[in-house]
Amino acid sequence: MIIGTGDMGERLAAGLAVGGRVRRLVLAGRSSSALTARCRVYLGEDGQRDDAVAYRAPALAPGLRYNAVTAAAAIPVLEALLPGSAPLRWSAPAPAGLAGGYPVLIANGAVTLDLPPGLTQQDAVAFNENMARGDGIERIDDDGTVHFTAASRGAVAGIGPGLAEPLAIDDLQPRATALDAALGTT
Numbered sequence: 001m002i003i004g005t006g007d008m009g010e011r012l013a014a015g016l017a018v019g020g021r022v023r024r025l026v027l028a029g030r031s032s033s034a035l036t037a038r039c040r041v042y043l044g045e046d047g048q049r050d051d052a053v054a055y056r057a058p059a060l061a062p063g064l065r066y067n068a069v070t071a072a073a074a075i076p077v078l079e080a081l082l083p084g085s086a087p088l089r090w091s092a093p094a095p096a097g098l099a100g101g102y103p104v105l106i107a108n109g110a111v112t113l114d115l116p117p118g119l120t121q122q123d124a125v126a127f128n129e130n131m132a133r134g135d136g137i138e139r140i141d142d143d144g145t146v147h148f149t150a151a152s153r154g155a156v157a158g159i160g161p162g163l164a165e166p167l168a169i170d171d172l173q174p175r176a177t178a179l180d181a182a183l184g185t186t
Helices: 032-038 051-055 065-081 121-134 150-157 169-183
Strands: 002-006 022-028 040-043 088-093 101-107 110-113 137-140 146-148
Touching: 040 051, 065 088, 065 101, 101 121, 121 137, 137 150
Parallel strands: none
Antiparallel strands: 002 022, 002 088, 022 040, 088 101, 101 110, 137 146
């Protein structure tokens, strides 16, 4: 999810050009081919849905550009956490340990959920869990262990032994090394 505010022409963290004044924008999504299942956009203080707005900007090609988008989204969050900073309504990954990204309010060094009207925390968590399954993650345990969907496990089963097994945080580097070796990128 991405949240931001801006005047005409200001670019938000998602690379979306906003025309006119937008007080609040929450965006989560992947591609227009799965628009209803993969995207939610809430506009204004009343949380009016306009999911199509997510795809009005040109798509970014895969590659290192995503690092710049991530940095552009992270810098305002880091600035807002500094002492004396103005409050910020934005999007952040894993607030309070929740899996996924959520609209948040950052004020006085605290990060709190800032969900649109009518969207409960339970619904937002369920949405993020559904998005994760679309990315191949069945669930994440409280200790951070990632369990992959059957489709993900099937996709890597023939590449290398163990790649489809649950992934504990402590096993991240060995798993990345094993994946690189299986793909011949080392």
